[in-house]
Amino acid sequence: xxxxxxxxxxxxxxxxxxxxxxxxxxxxxxxxxxxxxxxxxxxxxxxxxxxxxxxxxxxxxxxxxxxxxxxxxxxxxxxxxxxxxxxxxxxxxxxxxxxxxxxxxxxxxxxxxxxxxxxxxxxxxxxxxxxxxxxxxxxxxxxxxxxxxxxxxxxxxxxxxxxxxxxxxxxxxxxxxxxxxxxxxxxxxxxxxxxxxxxxxxxxxxxxxxxxxxxxxxxxxxxxxxxxxxxxxxxxxxxxxxxxxxxxxxxxxxxxxxxxxxxxxxxxxxxxxxxxxxxxxxxxxxxxxxxxxxxxxxxxxxxxxxxxxxxxxxxxxxxxxxxxxxxxxxxxxxxxxxxxxxxxxxxxxxxxxxxxxxxxxxxxxxxxxxxxxxxxxxxxxxxxxxxxxxxxxxxxxxxxxxxxxxxxxxxxxxxxxxxxxx
Ligand code: LLP
Numbered sequence: 001x002x003x004x005x006x007x008x009x010x011x012x013x014x015x016x017x018x019x020x021x022x023x024x025x026x027x028x029x030x031x032x033x034x035x036x037x038x039x040x041x042x043x044x045x046x047x048x049x050x051x052x053x054x055x056x057x058x059x060x061x062x063x064x065x066x067x068x069x070x071x072x073x074x075x076x077x078x079x080x081x082x083x084x085x086x087x088x089x090x091x092x093x094x095x096x097x098x099x100x101x102x103x104x105x106x107x108x109x110x111x112x113x114x115x116x117x118x119x120x121x122x123x124x125x126x127x128x129x130x131x132x133x134x135x136x137x138x139x140x141x142x143x144x145x146x147x148x149x150x151x152x153x154x155x156x157x158x159x160x161x162x163x164x165x166x167x168x169x170x171x172x173x174x175x176x177x178x179x180x181x182x183x184x185x186x187x188x189x190x191x192x193x194x195x196x197x198x199x200x201x202x203x204x205x206x207x208x209x210x211x212x213x214x215x216x217x218x219x220x221x222x223x224x225x226x227x228x229x230x231x232x233x234x235x236x237x238x239x240x241x242x243x244x245x246x247x248x249x250x251x252x253x254x255x256x257x258x259x260x261x262x263x264x265x266x267x268x269x270x271x272x273x274x275x276x277x278x279x280x281x282x283x284x285x286x287x288x289x290x291x292x293x294x295x296x297x298x299x300x301x302x303x304x305x306x307x308x309x310x311x312x313x314x315x316x317x318x319x320x321x322x323x324x325x326x327x328x329x330x331x332x333x334x335x336x337x338x339x340x341x342x343x344x345x346x347x348x349x350x351x352x353x354x355x356x357x358x359x360x361x362x363x364x365x366x367x368x369x370x371x372x373x374x375x376x377x378x379x380x381x382x383x384x385x386x387x388x389x390x391x392x393x394x395x396x397x398x399x400x401x402x403x404x405x406x407x408x409x410x411x412x413x414x415x416x417x418x419x420x421x422x
Contacts, residue, residue, distance in 0.1 A: 068284045206279075224270045
């Protein structure tokens with residue numbers, strides 16, 4: 001790996017380094033970690049996570065940054081974000097438990113999701129979380145009933161759907177009219193009035209989220225403008241809106257040529273619109289906190305040359321990292337150790353019985369041999385979090401590194417774990 005390639009990797013994550021051709025993260029050799037813990041292996045850089053939380057806090061003074069646990073739910077990853085003062089954005093009872101296990105105080109947890117179940121709502125009400133981001137009228141009634149039964153009051157925001165095009169992959173655009181998320185502004189106004197009548201609910205906020213992996217921050221402007229309009233109307237109607245939750249969605253670098261918007265850029269776009277708004281801003285970043293903190297390390301099993309293609313078959317598949325298979329997502333792949341060999345064009349594929357099981361297609365990469373390791377970049381968000389047991393494959397181990405030290409934060413699963421059906 002030459003110095004320009006090493007510089008390029010630093011643009012993904014400044015804690016990636018190259019020493020004697022070998023890839024390091026926070027000073028630790030990824031080859032040695034792979035040898036110690038086996039592969040596939042997720043490795044996350046804690047310093048990077050800390051830095052990202054701080055970047056949001058600096059760009060949005062006084063805001064509450066609620067890390068979106070869905071991106072990476074390992075409680076030790078959540079803990080790092082929490083140590084920097086982050087709260088948590090959750091979408092399930094399981095994520096609530098992950099956030100609590102990671103040390104996040106319930107008073108800093110917001111809960112979105114179109115299909116919250118009664119046991120999930122009960123748990124969140126019991127814990128007295130900061131706010132429920134309610135997605136339908138039915139949910140308001142159910143929440144009111146449960147809160148009453150438990151002798152509590154539930155704080156709520158209505159999730160509005162600002163109907164803006166976030167210009168991202170259609171599967172992860174959440175703020176357009178046709179999506180299942182949130183309600184339109186007219187319905188939101190009615191639901192706020194209804195919520196005011198329900199005695200076990202307390203209206204405290206407005207929520208919106210327009211999509212994920214936004215490399216252009218301009219769609220936020222339109223969304224926030226609409227939310228601020230609603231804020232002013234509600235305030236005029238006598239509602240006390242304490243929180244404006246503008247969601248997450250800031251994109252990250254996946255391709256070397258991607259330009260990643262910073263939290264400052266987002267702030268420049270939206271903060272001027274929030275002048276005179278006394279509510280606290282809540283942000284829900286997920287990918288932009290953990291995405292480039294993490295790499296997936298895999299080992300080359302076999303090489304296969306077909307007439308029209310080279311295949312590099314590794315031990316990580318779509319069950320470990322599904323993004324290429326379902327979104328046709330690009331993840332940058334580099335050898336963990338460069339041996340200065342020539343480059344070839346190849347498909348890097350996994351062992352799963354599906355043609356969609358690939359990590360990279362027609363990719364230029366240094367020639368690799370059986371036993372060599374590769375690193376898949378930008379795998380810290382929606383990597384392990386979306387891993388499955390497909391083909392009865394145990395999910396990978398996870399290691400957290402920080403400033404020269406490392407810690408196993410999840411053991412590799414074994415067959416018993418998956419097959420323990422009783
Ligand atoms: N808040 C809400 C309400 C969300 O729905 C999401 C993501 C987030 C926050 C965090 O968004 P982020 O900052 O991570 O973009 N599996 C897909 C991503 C799905 C995102 C869904 N919602 C992927 O791998 O690209």
